[in-house]
Amino acid sequence: MNTADLGLPVDVPSTALFTDHYELTMLQAALRGGTADRHSVFEVFTRRLPEGRRYGVVAGTGRVLDAVENFRFDAAVLDFLRERDVVDEPTLQWLADYRFSGDIWGYPEGEVYFPGSPVLRVEGSFAECVLLETVILSILNHDSAIAAAASRMSSAAGDRPLIEMGARRTHELAAVAASRAAYVGGFATTSDLAAGFRYGIPTVGTSAHAFTLIHDTERDAFRAQVDSLGKGTTLLVDTYDVQEAVATAVEIAGPELGAVRIDSGDLLLVAHRVRQQLDELGAENTKIVVTSDLDEYAIASLAASPVDAYGVGTQLVTGSGHPTCSMVYKLVARAESADPKAPLVPVAKKSAGGKTSIGGRKWAARRPDADGVAEAEVVGTGAVPEELADRQLLVELVKGGEVVAREPLDAVRERHIAARDRLPLSATQLSRGEPVIPTEYV
Structure with missing residues (x-):
């Protein structure tokens, strides 16, 4: 991957530093504490749309895939982290071999979304998933807003x-x-x-x-x-x-x-x-x-x-x-131990102040009415109802660390137009209002 394809200056060798300091300190503590290898599920979603907006648009997915693929800690990056004493030497050695090897599912780019829609799901070890939070959010929040x-x-x-x-x-x-x-x-x-x-x-x-x-x-x-x-x-x-x-x-x-x-x-x-x-x-x-x-x-x-x-x-x-969509990247499930066979346990933040999350790996589907017009965004953690089985929204984007869903930008553009056309007519009204369809949790 050429860094020019990502809109990066030629002297920036990777996307690895498009992250926050605390992602790496969490990694160091998790490596030392024995939780780094626990299988984890992170989801990207927003709790609400910007005020007055009737729907959101998923954009930047293609750039996310490029960024994940190019997330590498080369010698120059490692030297920077060492000089700044950001993390210890064992963590630097772990980072030197970093390659995302997990799976990513998400709404196809161009699709519309609503509050609670799990627009992206990242699965793998806690260590390799937690590092991607900032770069994923910075891309999706900016591009989806535009x-x-x-x-x-x-x-x-x-x-x-x-x-x-x-x-x-x-x-x-x-x-x-x-x-x-x-x-x-x-x-x-x-x-x-x-x-x-x-x-x-x-x-x-x-x-x-x-x-x-x-x-x-x-x-x-x-x-x-x-x-x-x-x-x-x-x-x-x-x-x-x-x-x-x-x-x-x-x-x-x-x-x-x-x-x-x-x-x-x-x-x-x-x-x-x-x-x-x-x-x-x-x-x-x-x-x-x-x-x-x-x-x-x-x-x-x-x-x-x-x-x-x-x-x-x-x-x-x-x-x-509205220059951002206020999307967040939250851990929603994790394994009970580092054992590959350990079952997943739903986890979620339960604090007050409107930041409560719903735990568990989620699926999402859009239920149409009798005329084929969307009437609800349905999000669940259990079995998918039979009538929604062919209406699921998440598609596989990365499998075992390999990108499997690159597509032409024109196809993304056409998908958005089609998705918007399947919404109720009031979706295109410029007057302030609530999301054009509700989000139902099952």
């Missing part, structure tokens, strides 16, 4: 394409992950070339206001762009006077002008005026792209406007107000 925002925006946009353009509004590595998550959630393209390179996402882009300003006149800028990129390019028309810019754009490119972009002002009003002007100039097929701090609510407000595509940046890469 994908959920993207899904809401995609639903609001309907058939109009969405362009992800938030790279300059977040960390450079987070930007690549955000582009991928946005694509899962329904965005069509990205402006981020690193995301296009690493994940095959289509990339788009033409020019910014600086390009117009560097020229002596707007006409000179438009002429240079059309001469270079062709009449099908997109011209930015709000640097000075929009009406004048549109007239100049059509004069230079003719009715074959691909699109105009509007990045400021009252987008609803300006879009209508621009559409009328384009049509009067004979550019009926020239499209209108709007940008400027859009979110799902702004997109929905433009549903009746003659807009053909939306570009979204800041609000997308920050999860449209």
